[in-house]
Amino acid sequence: MIQTILSGKSKPIIVGGVLAYLNDNLPIEERVKDALSRMTLEEKTRLSYADGRFSTPGCARLGIPGLMYSDGPHGVRAEICWNSWDYAGWTNDSCTAFPALTCLASTWNPVLSKSYGVAIGEEALFRNKSVLLGPGVNIYRTPLNGRNFEYLGEDPYLAARMCVPYIQGVQENGVAACVKHYALNNQELWRNHIDVQVSDRALYEIYLPAFKAAVMEGKTWTIMGAYNKVRGTHAAHNKLLNNDILKGEWGFDGCVVTDWGAAHDTYEAAMYGLDLELGTYTNGLTSNSDLGYNDYYLGDAYLRMIKDGKIPMEVVEEKAARVLRLIFRTSMNRNKGFGAMANENHEETAYRIATEGIVLLKNESRFDKKPLLPIQKGAYKRILVVGDNAIRNLMMGGGSSELKPKKVITPLDALKEEFGDCITFSQGYVAGRPMFDRADVIPQSVIDSLYSAAIEEAKQADLVIFLGGLNKNYQQDCEGDDRKTFELPFEQNRLIKGILDVNQKMVLVLTSGNAVDMPWIEKVPSLIQSWYLGSIGGKALADVLIGEINPSGKLPFSYPVRLEDCPAHFYGEISYPGDSIRQEYKEDILVGYRWYDTKKIKPLFPFGYGLSYTEFQYGKPVVSATELKAGESLEVKVTVKNTGKVAGKEIVQLYIGDEKCSVLRPVKELKDFYKVELQPGEEQEVAFTVERDDLTFFDDERHEWIAEPGRFKIYIGRSSEDIEGTATFMYCD
Incomplete structure (x- = not known):
């Protein structure tokens, strides 16, 4: 049958009775080469553009399937209609909503990152997805960026270490991770055209390391080009980013795919590294077009340019080979498993990430020389919960990361489960519906009524738990635009101050993917930075509040x-x-x-x-040598002891600073970290290895990484500011 289909083509290569490109036992490169030898020019070019909102074709004549995509990175998105942005209305496309990536970054736990990737990959595989569009690794540059909640913080080293195991976990399922948005997509305002000017040094030291790690360590199979321009050319078909760095310096063998609407020119798309055009003639999110998919930049126009001799055949062959390689790794990989729907194991993974990512920012001992947290059961007869985020489904809104979770446990539900009739609720403020394209206008009468009711309730309460912050409404933590102000929205600052005037016993929980203004910070005794915690988020938060879980998260941004x-x-x-x-x-x-x-x-x-709810004591860091030579390494050891009364986890952070350099360098930079778990009274030694690569900066003129001989300083700390010990050594080239 297959030989009949292939009549008129080259003689089939048959190994063990199976055509080479269909034979899973052969190396992928041999299969790719064989498939290319059988394909027409039209079939090769057809691989590179979509045939649906979330699909690209294979080659039906040869029995090569296409690819199915799903938005991520916090869960497998509900099914979208084939040729519109409407939801398809399926009843079997619910998912586990995992915590947002800011929460994952706050765990500082690469082991949890791997579990995250495995679980979300299983759900993507079960839903027959070939490519999961995540993780996002753009750097947190401003707290106004609407999409920071999808990213991994401000530090390139932390982002790199946390994204690699996520990618590996997803791809173990035979589902491609798609690392985004490459590169310099650090704001949503004017994202479709803003032209970013950045030095080579900042590009290589700050904005590219996580992408580089994703490619060279994580071995990601796809990269998504960003909407914005970089030095005058759109990122999705940018010669510097794609040809020179990604595929040149890093040897990326996968596919560069567009975000929807990110392609703008056929010649640039063909020549400057774009492999798959997922969506064009839309505004990237909502509008549709009467034009056919063949009107995409890599459609008919691409084919005409090839036939006119304007695009070399080696470009066509390479692009088609990359797509085939991706197909053989995913949709045509017969060795992958079956995946799994949302289940208890996935919920447990989501719960663990949420509990380890929650950050305790403040917990002063103001009342009877004790802090408010953890909340002791039986200590309060009347606990007032205030805030829209106590009852809100925070998986709704946010743009493409919107999810249809199988289960949602809100903070109010979880607190009622723990404290029963002791809990009363007052909404306090209203945030409106999660709209993508506009902000709701709330009548002042409604705002004032909710405010007054909450103040009256707070007067009668023994303890107030305020659950506020941002949400995924437009112009908050949401794709498509940035926040318009650093302040909390919906008059929350007024409400917080009003409650504190009548009741000082407040535990304030901020849900957000960004830093916010805190004009009330001196008056609040206990403060938690929560994130978008996913399906089991309410229980995770409640368990931290009551001390069932000792908080261990650390901020991934300043x-x-x-x-x-x-x-x-x-x-x-x-x-x-x-x-x-x-x-x-x-x-x-x-x-x-x-x-x-x-x-x-x-x-x-x-x-x-x-x-933390416990205390940790650090010993003096000990360095194995006073001198480090190129090609060698030295070891840094430090002891950490839990001196408190409960078990806890501490994140030991190692920074390195160059004491004297020919160029401007930061005082110190994060170079390693380790999360250690200790029982009360337990002590453990933590060891780090320092090598030449940990000392380098990027030289713009020489276009290489340089480590200048001289004195370097090691900082061991609880944070970038709280340094527990230092040591020095000399580097000799």
């Missing part, structure tokens, strides 16, 4: 006192958000804590910060 303290905002509008056409990253390499350290600006809460 919390500024004022928005003007942020490096992206310090240099005025040309730095952020740009002039609507062009933008200059004037802070260069000084992003996040690198800026606060170097400029001696004190943050409200530093990068890597987070408290």
